[in-house]
Amino acid sequence: MSDGVGQVETKTLLVHDEERPLVLESGARLTHVEVAYETYGTLAPDGGNAVFVCHALSGDAHAAGYHEGARRPGWWDNIIGPGRPLDTDRLFVVCANVLGGCKGTTGPGSIDPSTGRPYGLRFPQLAVRDLVAVHRALLRELGVRRLLAAVGGSLGGMQVLQWSLDHPGELAGAVIVAASGRLSAQNIAFSAVAREAIMRDPDFAGGDYYAASVPEAAEAPARPDRGLALARMIGHITYLSEESMRQKFGRRIQDAVEPRYGFDVDFEVESYLAHQGQSFVERFDANTYLYMTRVMDYFDPFADAAYVQRSVAEAAASPGGATRYLVLSFDSDWRFSTEHAREIADELRGAGAPVTFRELSAPHGHDSFLFPIPEYHRTVAGFLDQLAGGAGARRAAAAGAGAGTGAADAA
Amino acid sequence: MSDGVGQVETKTLLVHDEERPLVLESGARLTHVEVAYETYGTLAPDGGNAVFVCHALSGDAHAAGYHEGARRPGWWDNIIGPGRPLDTDRLFVVCANVLGGCKGTTGPGSIDPSTGRPYGLRFPQLAVRDLVAVHRALLRELGVRRLLAAVGGSLGGMQVLQWSLDHPGELAGAVIVAASGRLSAQNIAFSAVAREAIMRDPDFAGGDYYAASVPEAAEAPARPDRGLALARMIGHITYLSEESMRQKFGRRIQDAVEPRYGFDVDFEVESYLAHQGQSFVERFDANTYLYMTRVMDYFDPFADAAYVQRSVAEAAASPGGATRYLVLSFDSDWRFSTEHAREIADELRGAGAPVTFRELSAPHGHDSFLFPIPEYHRTVAGFLDQLAGGAGARRAAAAGAGAGTGAADAA
Numbered sequence: 001m002s003d004g005v006g007q008v009e010t011k012t013l014l015v016h017d018e019e020r021p022l023v024l025e026s027g028a029r030l031t032h033v034e035v036a037y038e039t040y041g042t043l044a045p046d047g048g049n050a051v052f053v054c055h056a057l058s059g060d061a062h063a064a065g066y067h068e069g070a071r072r073p074g075w076w077d078n079i080i081g082p083g084r085p086l087d088t089d090r091l092f093v094v095c096a097n098v099l100g101g102c103k104g105t106t107g108p109g110s111i112d113p114s115t116g117r118p119y120g121l122r123f124p125q126l127a128v129r130d131l132v133a134v135h136r137a138l139l140r141e142l143g144v145r146r147l148l149a150a151v152g153g154s155l156g157g158m159q160v161l162q163w164s165l166d167h168p169g170e171l172a173g174a175v176i177v178a179a180s181g182r183l184s185a186q187n188i189a190f191s192a193v194a195r196e197a198i199m200r201d202p203d204f205a206g207g208d209y210y211a212a213s214v215p216e217a218a219e220a221p222a223r224p225d226r227g228l229a230l231a232r233m234i235g236h237i238t239y240l241s242e243e244s245m246r247q248k249f250g251r252r253i254q255d256a257v258e259p260r261y262g263f264d265v266d267f268e269v270e271s272y273l274a275h276q277g278q279s280f281v282e283r284f285d286a287n288t289y290l291y292m293t294r295v296m297d298y299f300d301p302f303a304d305a306a307y308v309q310r311s312v313a314e315a316a317a318s319p320g321g322a323t324r325y326l327v328l329s330f331d332s333d334w335r336f337s338t339e340h341a342r343e344i345a346d347e348l349r350g351a352g353a354p355v356t357f358r359e360l361s362a363p364h365g366h367d368s369f370l371f372p373i374p375e376y377h378r379t380v381a382g383f384l385d386q387l388a389g390g391a392g393a394r395r396a397a398a399a400g401a402g403a404g405t406g407a408a409d410a411a
Numbered sequence: 412m413s414d415g416v417g418q419v420e421t422k423t424l425l426v427h428d429e430e431r432p433l434v435l436e437s438g439a440r441l442t443h444v445e446v447a448y449e450t451y452g453t454l455a456p457d458g459g460n461a462v463f464v465c466h467a468l469s470g471d472a473h474a475a476g477y478h479e480g481a482r483r484p485g486w487w488d489n490i491i492g493p494g495r496p497l498d499t500d501r502l503f504v505v506c507a508n509v510l511g512g513c514k515g516t517t518g519p520g521s522i523d524p525s526t527g528r529p530y531g532l533r534f535p536q537l538a539v540r541d542l543v544a545v546h547r548a549l550l551r552e553l554g555v556r557r558l559l560a561a562v563g564g565s566l567g568g569m570q571v572l573q574w575s576l577d578h579p580g581e582l583a584g585a586v587i588v589a590a591s592g593r594l595s596a597q598n599i600a601f602s603a604v605a606r607e608a609i610m611r612d613p614d615f616a617g618g619d620y621y622a623a624s625v626p627e628a629a630e631a632p633a634r635p636d637r638g639l640a641l642a643r644m645i646g647h648i649t650y651l652s653e654e655s656m657r658q659k660f661g662r663r664i665q666d667a668v669e670p671r672y673g674f675d676v677d678f679e680v681e682s683y684l685a686h687q688g689q690s691f692v693e694r695f696d697a698n699t700y701l702y703m704t705r706v707m708d709y710f711d712p713f714a715d716a717a718y719v720q721r722s723v724a725e726a727a728a729s730p731g732g733a734t735r736y737l738v739l740s741f742d743s744d745w746r747f748s749t750e751h752a753r754e755i756a757d758e759l760r761g762a763g764a765p766v767t768f769r770e771l772s773a774p775h776g777h778d779s780f781l782f783p784i785p786e787y788h789r790t791v792a793g794f795l796d797q798l799a800g801g802a803g804a805r806r807a808a809a810a811g812a813g814a815g816t817g818a819a820d821a822a
Contacts, residue, residue: 121674185656185680186648192681193644195674196688200637202613226611233604234645237597245596251711263532263606263701267708269596270603277607290674297678300662 004073004081005040005088008065012036012104015137022099022133028124032113035138036061036104037096040080041088043144049388050144051086052135053095054152054159056369057235057292058284060103063095064088078372085381086151090388094142098159099134100126100292102285109210109285117215120207126291128155128162128299135159136167146320148387149173151380153369154336155292158299161344164325165301165311169318173387175380177328178369180340181347182300187335190238191293194231198286201227207287228286229277236276241332241365245269302347312351325355326383328376330368332361356383415484415492416451416499419476423447423515426548433510433544439535443524446549447472447515448507451491452499454555460799461555462497463546464506465563465570467780468646468703469695471514474506475499489783496792497562501799505553509570510545511537511703513696520621520696528626531618537702539566539573539710546570547578557731559798560584562791564780565747566703569710572755575736576712576722580729584798586791588739589780591751592758593711598746601649602704605642609697612638618698639697640688647687652743652776656680713758723762736766737794739787741779743772767794 016022016033023029038061043050053063053076064080066073076095080086086093097105100123108123115122139145150160150171157179164174180187198204201224205213211220240248249269265271302308316322325348329341338359345357360376362368368376427433427444434440449472454461464474464487475491477484487506491497497504508516511534519534526533550556561571561582568590575585591598609615612635616624622631651659660680676682713719727733736759740752749770756768771787773779779787 182662184653185660185662185678186651186653188662188678189644189648189656189680189684192676192678192684193641193648196644196685197608197641199674200641230604230608230611230641233600233607237600237604240597242595242597245600249596251593251596251599263610263705265603267596267599267603269600273600273603274607294674 004077004084005065007068008038008040008062008074009067010036010038010061010104013138013141015134015141022130022137024124024130024133025127026125030106030124032110033099033106033134033137034104034110035096035099035106035134036101037094037138038062038064038074039142040064040093041091043092043142047144047146048148049090050092050094050139050147051384052139052147052150053080053086053093054131054135054150054156054163055095055098056152056154056156057289057296058280059156060101061095061097061105062103064093076370079377079380085377085384087381087384091148091384092144094139094144096135096138098131098292100131100288100295102288105134107285108207108287108291111212118208118210118212120210120213120287121290123287123291126295128158128295128301129166131159131295132163132166135163145170147171149175149384151175151177152179153177154179154366155296158296162299162301164315164323165308168311168314168323169320171323172320173324173326173383175326175328175383176341176344178330178333178336178341178366179344180296180299180336181302181344182340183297184340188297190234191297194234195290195293197230197234198224198227198290201225201286203227204286207290209286223281224286225281228284228289229274229281231286231289232280232284233273233277236273238335239366241334241363243332244363244365247363248272302343305351308347309351312348312353316352322354324383324387325353326380327355327357328369328379329359330362330364330366331359332363333366333368335366415488415495416476418479419449419451419473419485420478421447421449421472421515424549424552426545426552433541433548435535435541435544436538437536441517441535443521444510444517444545444548445515445521446507446510446517446545447512448505448549449473449475449485450506450553451475451504452502454503454553458555458557459559460501461503461505461550461558462795463550463558463561464491464497464504465542465546465561465567465574466506466509467563467565467567468700468707469691470567471512472506472508472516473514475504487781490788490791496788496795498792498795502559502795503555505550505555507546507549509542509703511542511699511706513699516545518696519618519698519702522623529619529621529623531621531624531698532701533618534698534702537706539569539706539712540577542570542706543574543577546574556581558582560586560795562586562588563590564588565590565777566707569707573710573712575726575734576719579722579725579734580731582734583731584735584737584794586737586739586794587752587755589741589744589747589752589777590755591707591710591747592713592755593751594708595751599708601645602708605645606701606704608641608645609635609638609701612636612697614638615697618701620697634692635697636692639695639700640685640692642697642700643691643695644684644688647684649746650777652745652774654743655774655776658774659683713754716762719758720762723759723764727763733765735794735798736764737791738766738768739780739790740770741773741775741777742770743774744777744779746777
């Protein structure tokens with residue numbers, strides 16, 4: 001395997017302004033939307049090799065390669081790069097921070113042009129559809145009108161699914177990993193408690209905790225770090241499988257031969273969670289956490305069965321033909337279990353779409369979608385190769401890279 | 412089924428004082444321990460019909476019957492009473508609030524005799540063994556020296572298990588329901604986040620949030636209600652099964668035809684959790700929550716295999732013979748799954764103890780142990796009948812009550 005895409009940087013583009021406002025699903029309008037994004041590889045002259053990567057709740061535009069001076073690569077570097085499943089020798093890969101995010105794309109921490117202060121909770125409520133709309137606005141600026149594939153895990157997969165339904169014929173392939181088409185009551189319950197942790201933090205201040213929220217104050221306001229850290233800790237438990245936690249930590253006591261029988265952090269798993277909470281606070285915004293979890297709670301694209309059927313039919317009748325779906329789940333994922341993925345696959349098949357569904361074995365729980373699991377990577381690579389071949393070129397076979405048993409064999 | 416045990420009241424007894432201090436597992440001493448308790452039924456002249464009920468994390472001494480003017484009975488009224496599995500026509504049932512509790516038994520909210528102010532976090536750390544020691548001190552005062560059975564669910568079952576090992580020959584039977592002999596990393600993780608929610612609440616004040624903690628203050632200090640409510644919400648998700656949540660709430664929107672897309676409580680499951688959190692705050696103490704979750708984290712009786720073997724052998728050699736165990740789990744319980752129960756059963760059997768283990772089917776998750784599930788009640792009743800018969804009287808057969816297929820048929 002090669003060294004990856006090397007040094008990269010996050011760029012920003014203004015994709016909506018006064019003259020081209022973004023009208024959201026709710027009817028609200030945003031008159032200034034910037035998007036932070038990265039690209040890897042080169043767009044083919046025929047534009048047929050573009051792949052869009054949709055990130056999950058806590059991701060960002062920096063999916064692959066290294067920022068200048070950084071020691072760690074982007075969050076999905078193991079799957080993006082020369083010779084990797086999202087093969088940048090052949091593909092043009094785009095990743096963008098989502099609308100409502102906190103890593104460069106317009107969100108609740110951005111300045112509201114109408115007040116000159118950060119939106120906070122005055123930022124409009126979002127739907128998955130709105131996130132997709134901004135991805136498309138970016139692609140328009142980049143000169144990409146159709147995608148070989150959109151690919152995403154968790155909330156990223158939900159964006160891919162919504163994209164395929166809202167814009168029939170625009171995606172040759174849709175790779176939906178560890179996602180849900182409809183959160184369960186338990187999923188919503190975990191989200192709700194995480195939001196409560198943030199909103200009950202006295203430093204939350206109704207969402208106006210940014211320095212620019214109170215420019216008249218002598219010192220910057222406190223941020224709801226305690227609440228956000230708690231939210232992350234709660235979430236993190238649901239990202240790992242019980243088995244992976246057992247293997248990783250067991251009941252080992254932290255830095256101590258004897259139990260201390262106190263309320264400090266004694267067990268290693270406590271120390272790990274505390275660290276996860278703290279490091280999250282340093283890189284994430286509490287308001288974005290609220291918006292993104294709410295986006296997921298309300299996501300329910302299959303509620304309108306007629307719409308789904310019409311979308312799938314329109315895609316089939318489009319010049320590029322039907323969108324082909326690859327739906328993947330992991331057997332240890334209890335946040336969005338295989339049941340969620342199977343429901344997505346069943347609904348799409350029921351509407352007449354071509355769907356490859358596969359449950360993969362991996363020990364990392366929901367987080368498995370981020371790991372370089374060989375069978376997982378082979379499946380994604382094989383699916384993309386097939387799409388590229390179907391698009392006419394069979395570059396995959398010629399290059400002989402990233403192949404494997406792949407989707408062709410999948411049930 | 413009859414009307415139950417009728418009106419009852421919680422009584423209090425001083426069981427440890429300066430002259431009879433309680434020495435804890437940690438070596439710390441308590442020189443004033445009061446116990447709040449209730450009893451139902453009548454102690455037989457031969458003392459052979461006493462059953463002790465050990466309560467779980469949020470329980471108390473009021474297990475059955477009605478307090479004067481109350482609309483709701485005690486927390487386990489469905490299993491205790493005339494003709495019920497813990498049949499008060501035949502048995503003398505005792506339930507006591509645990510040491511470290513907040514419902515009448517000495518705990519972190521009690522006055523520390525050495526300072527005249529509430530202990531707060533200066534209350535010594537506890538082990539399950541210490542909770543059992545205080546139950547035994549109460550029984551001594553009540554004139555009970557041996558038990559037909561100790562019975563408990565969750566943390567209650569852990570007390571029963573510890574009791575049987577620490578005092579061989581004292582229990583004819585041990586009924587351990589929905590319990591664990593050793594918390595998993597995931598269990599500890601949930602406990603840890605709940606504790607963090609409490610301790611990060613600014614009103615926690617290091618545990619000194621009682622009115623008597625700051626008698627010099629003009630008004631009573633605030634309590635860490637936000638943190639405690641959050642802790643309860645987190646815990647509550649783990650008490651219900653995903654399926655029971657789905658059936659109970661699904662994705663229904665609260666009091667609204669259209670989704671409001673806000674951060675208010677929209678979904679019914681959110682409303683339910685918020686209510687659980689709020690009502691818990693009105694009846695429970697945050698410090699007790701910290702102590703009890705820590706007690707569970709550290710519980711690990713099978714770590715000392717030689718001790719377990721010795722205990723089981725001593726019980727077998729005692730006048731009353733071996734303690735007979737009934738270990739029960741529920742198939743929808745993911746907090747303490749059947750795997751936990753099976754481990755308890757396997758460890759006890761491995762040490763030579765007679766164990767009946769059964770997984771019961773019930774939809775309520777961990778909370779199932781509180782529900783009147785017929786097969787569950789029949790099993791417990793049958794097991795107690797057998798114990799009573801084995802004790803010589805066969806009152807069960809004569810009375811013809813509470814029988815059923817029971818433990819005799821269990822695998």
